[in-house]
Every structure is written in C-alpha cells, then in structure tokens.
Amino acid sequence: MFETYHPAVAFAYLACCIAVAMAALQPVYVVLSLAGALACACVTRGPGAAARSLAWALPLVALVTVVNPLFSASGSTEIMRLGSRAVYAESLFYGACSGGMLAAVLVWFTSYAACMTSENSMALFGNVAPVLVTMVSQVLRLIPQFVSRGRKIAAVQDAASSAAPRGRREQARDRMRTVSVLMGWGMEDGLVRSDAMRARGYGCGARRTSYRRFRVKAADAAVLACVLALAAVNAPLVALACGQYAFYPTLSVLVVWWGYLPYAALMAVPVVLQAKEAWQWRSSK
Amino acid sequence: MAIVQVENFSFAYPGEGRGASFDMGAAGADAGRVAAHDTEQTSGWALSNVSFSVEEGAFCVLVGPTGCGKTTLLRALKPELAPAGEKRGCMRVLGRAVLEDGVAVAGLTARESAEQIGFVMQDPAAQIVCDTVWHELAFGLENLGMGQDEMRRRIAEVAHFFGIEPVMRAATETLSGGQKQLVNLAAVLALRPRLLLLDEPTAQLDPNAQRQFIFMLARVNRELGTTVVMATHAPEDAEPYVTQRVELGYVPPLGERAAVRVPLAVGQEPTPSTPSTPSTPSTPSTPSTPSTPALLVKDAFFRYGRRDPWVLRGLSVRVSPGTVHAFVGGNGCGKTTLLHLMAGVLKPQDGRVLSPHADRQVLMPQDPKALLVCDTVAEELAEWRARCGYTAEDERRVCARFGLDGLENRHPYDLSGGQQQKLALAKLLLADPQLLFLDEPTKGLDASACADAAHMVRALAAEGRTVVLVTHDLDFAYAVADEVSMLFDGELACTEPSATFFARNLVYRPHDRSRFFGALAACEGRQP
Structure with missing residues (x-):
C-alpha cells in the first residue's frame, strides 16, 4: 500500500504510530492503537498474515494480564486472594492495558519490517x-x-x-x-x-553522489504533511489524556471526548489510502 | 590515430615468492606462473619486447595460454591497475602517454581513466561491489559525482541495451554467473568508455553464457563503436567478430575430433608415470556390467525446501566400478545437486543412494579454493598425512606426477587455475579414495590444462578408481567418459556408453574441431 509512495511516507507514518503507541498507556488509546496496528498489518501484509499475528498477540495480552497482579499488589477492588497476596481488579486491568500496548507495538513493527526493506531504508538514510x-x-x-x-x-x-x-x-x-x-x-x-x-573511479577525487531510486512527488508531500500534522495534533492530546487517567487506587472514569478523534484519524490513514487505491482501480477499469 | 600503442614493452615482477606477488593484487596469480615458467623467454621477464597498436573501433584479442602475461599487459594499459615491477618501453593509451622509456607518466588522470577505459575481470562474482543490480550499475557513476538525471539516463540505457531490466531490482548474489558478468559489463559501459579492456571474461562461464557474452560484446563493439581489447585463451568463440589478433604465447592449434581415440589410453599421460601408478591395461570402452556397482541411485527425489519445486524426481543411475561416468545437462538442471546427493552431502527425501565406497570417497569442488587452506603447496599436501597415513615420499611422488615440482614453497593462491586444480586433485589423491566426484573439472582451464586433466582422469580409472563427474564441457566428456548420462527435468533422459551417446545426439555433441582436441593430439605426438 505504501509501495506507490516515497519510503519517507511509510517511515514517518510508522515511526509516529510506534512512538505514540509506546507512550500512550490509557485504555482508549491502547484499544485504538491495537486496532490501527491490525488494520495496517492487514493492508501491508495481507489479512491472513494479520490474523496470524493475532495468534500470538492475544495470548501475550492474556499473559501480561495474569502476571501483572503477581508483581504489583495495588488497587482497591479485591477480587480474590492467592495465599497471602490480594489480587485487585485495577491491577488486572493495568496488566491488560500494558499487554495490549505491547502487542500493538509489536504488530506495528511487523508492518514496519514489511514496508521498510533494506533498500527502502538505504534510500531514506542515504542522503544523510x-x-x-x-x-x-x-x-x-x-x-x-x-x-x-x-x-x-x-x-x-x-x-x-x-x-x-x-x-x-x-x-x-x-x-x-x-x-x-x-x-x-x-x-x-x-x-x-x-x-x-x-x-570504476572509486576515490578518483570527485565528490561522490548517490543515486536516488525514489523521487518525492506531490502526493508524497501531501500524505507526509497529513501524517505529520496529525502527529503534531495528537502529541499534546495524548499527554493530556494520559496525565488525567489513573489506574490506581481506583480507575478513572472514561468519558466521551473529541480528543480521541485525531488519533482515530491517524490510525485510519492506511485504510483510507487502501480504499482510495481500490476506488481508483475500479474507476479506471 | 591508434587508441592503444605499445612499443617494445617488457615487464618483470619485483622478486619472486609470496610477499612480492601479494602486493601485486589479483595479477599475482597469473604472474607467479609466468615467473616460474618462462625459461624459454629472456630470463626474469614476464613479457619481453611486446609491440602492437590498436585502431579506434577495433575488436582485438590477446591470445595466449594461462600465465603468458596477458593480464599483466592489460593491467599496464590502465594506469590505476598497473602492476608494480620493472618496465621498459613505451605505452600510449587514448593518445596519452602512460609509460615513457620504462617510466610511468601521468598522462591520464584517475577520473579520465575511470571514464574512458573500462576494465572487466575474469571472476564474475568477485568484481561485483554492491548488493543490488541497480546499485551496481550506479556505482561508477556515483564515484564520478554525476547528477541524478544523467545517472538515470545512463542506467536506463545500458539496462535496455543488455536486456537486464527484469533483474534490475534483484540481489546480485542471486544472479547466475553469466548474468553477473553481463552486469559487470553493463556497469562499466554506463561510464561510456572509449576503450574496453577484458581479461578472460568468459573463462568462468558455461558455454551458453560464453556465447551470449561474446555476442553482447560484439554488439558493443559494432553498434557503440567502443574499442575492445580482450585477453583470452580460447579465441575461437570470438572469431567471427575479431578484427585483430595479438599472439602472446603458444596456443594449441585446432585439432580434429576424429584424430583422437577415445577413451584416451593411459599410456599417453604426459606427466612422467610413477611407481604408484600400476599400468593396468586401459578399460574397455563399453564396460561389462559387474555384479556390484560402485554407486547406485534408486528413485531419488530431492528438493531444497518443502515449498520448493523438486530438483530430482525419481532419478536412478548405476555407476560401474573403475569407470568414468559423466553427467551433462543444461544450466540449473540439478547436476551439482545430484553430485552432492551421490556424495552423501545431501540426503534424498525419497529413494536410496547405495555407495559401497562411502567411506573412501572425495569431492573435488568447482573452485579448488574451497579445498586449499595452507600457506604453501608442501603444507597443503602434508595436511592429511597423519589421518590418512601417507609419507613425505608419497607427497614428493604425487608432486612429480602432477607437475608441481619446484612450486612447493609457493602460496596456493599464487598458482594458476590449472595448477590450483592439480594441487587440489593431488591432495585428494593422497587420501587414496576409491570414488572421486568432480564438479566441472575444466572450468576456467585453457586447452593444454584441459588435456592434462583428461589424462589425469583416465589414469585414475586405469588404477581401478571410479570417477563421477558433472560438466558442461562436452569435448571433455567425449574424451574421458566411459558412460554419459543426460540430466533433464529431474530425471536421466538417457545413459549410454560415450560413443553411442554422442553419435545419437543432434545438439549435445562435442565440437568437430577444437583446441582441446588439438592439445590432446599434441600430447599424443610427444609420446614415443
């Protein structure tokens, strides 16, 4: 899906998503980034491969959920006791959120590996x-x-x-x-x-240039600008949301908030691009 | 005006031995042999009093056997590759002096030389610098600091000219030898040179790829007007396109196939026979089928991965003891895979390989370097002394038998290709194997070395050893094999005694006349 764009577009998008996914430990953001990661994997690696990544992502979430209460015995709603240790609902929920975050980041990285081949990475960093x-x-x-x-x-x-x-x-x-x-x-x-x-003239004294296989087109610039703008808008919103949310001692109450919309939009970028491509293909036939 | 002018050029390498030749870089291998074998020439000179000139637009071949100084001469024409040593005479390239009275002069800057003089070497893989084809084509242009648009145009043009668009994005490592060499030529031509120097560019390629490369080279010469100077030991491939020949040494004349009796009788072995070689009567051309085969493959299936296509499907073959069995077939038909399967390196996924000599066998690789590890020839031969139980006396004998006397203190990498191969075979023979597997034994060898190899292989069979070889070289198979099998589509299309096999083929036939047969006839002539 990113194939028709300059590698910088894929890199900027995936780097932003991975950064936000790693920073935002807040239930709504975790759910959104996991959904976005899976949608992106569907688009870049195919639905089959994305479904297969669920096969390890879901057990990962479950594992972290179960293990977290064993390490952190905080919270206020006790649901059971294991020997002398109490298991709190808040602790379980925190585990589920951090497990979801970890899974989302890993799924994002599978997309990154699929889009940023060695050649693309070199084309991108070659100028540096x-x-x-x-x-x-x-x-x-x-x-x-x-x-x-x-x-x-x-x-x-x-x-x-x-x-x-x-x-x-x-x-x-x-x-x-x-x-x-x-x-x-x-x-x-x-x-x-x-x-x-x-x-073939290596070290002949001339200043070396490097051949660029990719040129930046208008469409590249447009998508890149969108991605960067969305990322810039999201940064303060994520900081705000995460700052206001607390897991312990009791879970904060989640409310409907417009601030989630820009993040949902960022997550939807690959799907939108894919839909555009599908529409163009159909209308051109 | 002549584009290349060489007047009374003489060249000697500084001293002898490993240290000196190592500094010379890749020329070392070629040159080392010259120094050792030029007793007939003026003492010490690798090249003496060479004079010739090449007009712009010519297709010139420098002809001579391995080690006659072709490489040295070609490299001397390109200033940044010029070998270090004592020089005499004058050289002018592109109208500029590069050598005046034995003194190198900077008539061409490094940049001019890179742009205007292209150089293609023998080894297709070793001279590739980058990981992908497009980057390889761009490499020279990047070095000159060329702008993006001009680079695009040049790369597009050469890719189109050579028809390599389909592999532009491929990794260079995945290409075949012939494709690699075409990429090397294309990468040089992207610089738009006026003069193209090629050092044995087809020696490592199979016959099809050789023809294709020479054909492309001829197109470059005719359509683009690029002057070509190519060193080769097999000038007949380029015969239709060549406008000029410079002879630098003895090349066996073309010989008639009909004049060669096959399989070769062992008495004709050119190297002095030794006590260790019992002179048994030569094997009959149609071996009677004995009760126990030396090697039996039954319905073997093989593929490299579970999702990969089958390389061998239900292949069966029987190899009789004391015979030479050759396998021929197109590129990538699984010849080497079959050889590795028979040698037990790979296991068939279905079917069986029965090898009574499995504990007394050796495999001779395509590139002898895979076998050579020590610092000198003597150490190389002594390496397995303890584990195989042979003596220093045996080593001396085998040295004499393979014509390696006097080279004991050389580094194996300083030997010529033919000598390296003899050394590898000598080392393997010291282990006294009953069964030998040879992978492309004539690759990169000149006609005389091929003839030597043919005699060695026949001598092995005469000693009662079994030889299994795969080869592209039908002349060689014709001369040495008792039985020949053609591999096609994962099976053996046919297995027949050599004479019948070649008589009934239309395409898979040896040449009627070739330098290899000439060299064989010359050996025969030398025998009393």
Whole structure:
C-alpha cells in the first residue's frame, strides 16, 4: 500500500504510530492503537498474515494480564486472594492495558519490517550518510556470498570421507579450517573487488553522489504533511489524556471526548489510502 | 590515430615468492606462473619486447595460454591497475602517454581513466561491489559525482541495451554467473568508455553464457563503436567478430575430433608415470556390467525446501566400478545437486543412494579454493598425512606426477587455475579414495590444462578408481567418459556408453574441431 509512495511516507507514518503507541498507556488509546496496528498489518501484509499475528498477540495480552497482579499488589477492588497476596481488579486491568500496548507495538513493527526493506531504508538514510550506504550495500552483498561459500566448503569436507577426521579434536579443527578457508578466499576476493572499485573511479577525487531510486512527488508531500500534522495534533492530546487517567487506587472514569478523534484519524490513514487505491482501480477499469 | 600503442614493452615482477606477488593484487596469480615458467623467454621477464597498436573501433584479442602475461599487459594499459615491477618501453593509451622509456607518466588522470577505459575481470562474482543490480550499475557513476538525471539516463540505457531490466531490482548474489558478468559489463559501459579492456571474461562461464557474452560484446563493439581489447585463451568463440589478433604465447592449434581415440589410453599421460601408478591395461570402452556397482541411485527425489519445486524426481543411475561416468545437462538442471546427493552431502527425501565406497570417497569442488587452506603447496599436501597415513615420499611422488615440482614453497593462491586444480586433485589423491566426484573439472582451464586433466582422469580409472563427474564441457566428456548420462527435468533422459551417446545426439555433441582436441593430439605426438 505504501509501495506507490516515497519510503519517507511509510517511515514517518510508522515511526509516529510506534512512538505514540509506546507512550500512550490509557485504555482508549491502547484499544485504538491495537486496532490501527491490525488494520495496517492487514493492508501491508495481507489479512491472513494479520490474523496470524493475532495468534500470538492475544495470548501475550492474556499473559501480561495474569502476571501483572503477581508483581504489583495495588488497587482497591479485591477480587480474590492467592495465599497471602490480594489480587485487585485495577491491577488486572493495568496488566491488560500494558499487554495490549505491547502487542500493538509489536504488530506495528511487523508492518514496519514489511514496508521498510533494506533498500527502502538505504534510500531514506542515504542522503544523510552516503558513505555508510555504500558500506552497508557492500556488506549486504558479502553476507550471502560468505554463507553460500561456507556451505560449499563444508560440503567438500563432509564428502571427503577418505580424509575423515579421527575424533573430536580433528573434527573441531576441520570446522576452524572452514573459517580460515573463508577468510583467505574472502581476502583474495577483496583484492579483486578493490581493483574493480578503483577501475570504476572509486576515490578518483570527485565528490561522490548517490543515486536516488525514489523521487518525492506531490502526493508524497501531501500524505507526509497529513501524517505529520496529525502527529503534531495528537502529541499534546495524548499527554493530556494520559496525565488525567489513573489506574490506581481506583480507575478513572472514561468519558466521551473529541480528543480521541485525531488519533482515530491517524490510525485510519492506511485504510483510507487502501480504499482510495481500490476506488481508483475500479474507476479506471 | 591508434587508441592503444605499445612499443617494445617488457615487464618483470619485483622478486619472486609470496610477499612480492601479494602486493601485486589479483595479477599475482597469473604472474607467479609466468615467473616460474618462462625459461624459454629472456630470463626474469614476464613479457619481453611486446609491440602492437590498436585502431579506434577495433575488436582485438590477446591470445595466449594461462600465465603468458596477458593480464599483466592489460593491467599496464590502465594506469590505476598497473602492476608494480620493472618496465621498459613505451605505452600510449587514448593518445596519452602512460609509460615513457620504462617510466610511468601521468598522462591520464584517475577520473579520465575511470571514464574512458573500462576494465572487466575474469571472476564474475568477485568484481561485483554492491548488493543490488541497480546499485551496481550506479556505482561508477556515483564515484564520478554525476547528477541524478544523467545517472538515470545512463542506467536506463545500458539496462535496455543488455536486456537486464527484469533483474534490475534483484540481489546480485542471486544472479547466475553469466548474468553477473553481463552486469559487470553493463556497469562499466554506463561510464561510456572509449576503450574496453577484458581479461578472460568468459573463462568462468558455461558455454551458453560464453556465447551470449561474446555476442553482447560484439554488439558493443559494432553498434557503440567502443574499442575492445580482450585477453583470452580460447579465441575461437570470438572469431567471427575479431578484427585483430595479438599472439602472446603458444596456443594449441585446432585439432580434429576424429584424430583422437577415445577413451584416451593411459599410456599417453604426459606427466612422467610413477611407481604408484600400476599400468593396468586401459578399460574397455563399453564396460561389462559387474555384479556390484560402485554407486547406485534408486528413485531419488530431492528438493531444497518443502515449498520448493523438486530438483530430482525419481532419478536412478548405476555407476560401474573403475569407470568414468559423466553427467551433462543444461544450466540449473540439478547436476551439482545430484553430485552432492551421490556424495552423501545431501540426503534424498525419497529413494536410496547405495555407495559401497562411502567411506573412501572425495569431492573435488568447482573452485579448488574451497579445498586449499595452507600457506604453501608442501603444507597443503602434508595436511592429511597423519589421518590418512601417507609419507613425505608419497607427497614428493604425487608432486612429480602432477607437475608441481619446484612450486612447493609457493602460496596456493599464487598458482594458476590449472595448477590450483592439480594441487587440489593431488591432495585428494593422497587420501587414496576409491570414488572421486568432480564438479566441472575444466572450468576456467585453457586447452593444454584441459588435456592434462583428461589424462589425469583416465589414469585414475586405469588404477581401478571410479570417477563421477558433472560438466558442461562436452569435448571433455567425449574424451574421458566411459558412460554419459543426460540430466533433464529431474530425471536421466538417457545413459549410454560415450560413443553411442554422442553419435545419437543432434545438439549435445562435442565440437568437430577444437583446441582441446588439438592439445590432446599434441600430447599424443610427444609420446614415443
């Protein structure tokens, strides 16, 4: 869904959502951010994957709910006693809220991982640190190469039964050997690679630029502005709501309040964008 | 005006041995061999008195066997890669002097050289710098500090020219060797060079990818007018496009296939035979089926992951003892997978592999570097002495048999590809295996080294060992194999004695004439 937008849009949106979700320990905000996280996961990873994340999110909420009273024996409404410890309703409710918050943050992060591939992250931070991006790109290239080579070397060792290791010590030495073969081979490659880099002008004195695969379009700017505006409006409202709400000794009473609306709007951004995309697709056919 | 002018160029590497050649970078491997083998040349000079000139727009090949100094000469033409050593003569590139009377001069700035002289090396994987194809294409342009719009245009153009749009976003590691080499060429061409230098660019590729690469190179030369200077040990692939040849050493002449008797008789082994090689009569070309096979695969099914497609489906094969069995087939048809399955590295998900010699086998990898770990050739051969129970005397003998005498104190990485392969095989043979698995044994070897390898493989079979090999090289399979199997769609399309197999194929046939057959004939000629 964020594919048609600049990576900065996805990053700004997800970073704002994760930040607010982590800060707002208040029942209404927790419910909203859990719902928003699941909706976003539906859109970015598909309904199936989102449903599967419920399979671990709900037990997580239940676990934190049950465990919290064992650690914090505060509150005023006693519902049962375990030995000498009292279990209070407020404590259970606090556990449910913090469990929900944790689950919401984790679900947000699954969306983040789906949207911000290594390439997108690099495109985004490349302007800040171009040298770093080149280095990361090279490392990302080397890791799979080392892994596949390691497998090849191990295969040759395993297959050489005529020279099979006698006992544990030789076996351990053979495994160490894999590492030293990899190192030697890698260094040899490094010489070739540094030649290939110099041959194409690396360090020729010119100031390096970095190729940007993504351009910022008007639509990107518009969505980005919306997201940032919503985030800016929400920040004081969240602080206010959380400051007024107390779990202990008794739960504050929740009231209907207009201040929740901007947060609901922020949560609805992916769904709205998805709906717009669906509508455009249908009307263009 | 000539774009490359070389006058009386001579070159010698500073000293010998590991320390010196290590500084030379990748040229070390090639050059080391030159220093050791140029007794016929003026002493100490890797190249002596080379003169030639290349006109703008030409397609020039530098022809010579491995280690004749091709790499050194090419690198000397590109200032930032020029090898360190003693030089004589003059060199002018793009009309600018880079060498005057043996002294390097800065006729070209680093930036000009990067822009105008492209350089493609042999190893497709090692010269790729970035993780994705588009970033690799952009790398050179980024180095020159080019603006966004111009970069986009250049990348779009080369991607279109080479037809690599479908893989633009792919990770470079996932590409095949042929695709990687095309990306390397494209990345260099994005800089719009006037001169393209290529050092054995197709040596590591399979025959299909070789043809495709040469074809693209010819298009670059003809349609874009880029001057091409390519070093190669197999000039016949580029024959239709070449406008100029510079010979730097002896290359075996083309030989007729009909002139080679197959399978090769062992008496023709060019290396001096040793006491450890019992001279049994050569195996008959159609081996009688003995009671116990050396290896039996029954209805093997294999795939790498539960959601992946089957690589092998119900494959069965029987390998007779003391024979050479070759498996051929297209790219990615599962040849290497089958080899690993037979060697017990992978286990079939269904079916069986029966291998009576499972405890006395070795696997020779595609790249011998996967096997080489020590600092010298001698240490390499001695590594398994304790666990296999051979003696220093055996090591000396095997050294002589494989023509590695005098190289004992060299670093394995300073040997040529053919020598590395001989060393790896020598090391494996010291373990006295009954069953040998060879993965692409001729990859990257020149015709003479291929002929040596063919004789070695036949000698192994003559000693009663069983050799199972997979290869793209049909000439090689034709010359060494007793039986050949064609792998297709996860099964064996057919398994037949070599002669019948090749006689009945229309496409899967060895060349009628090739340098490999020429080299084999030359070996035969040398024998009394």
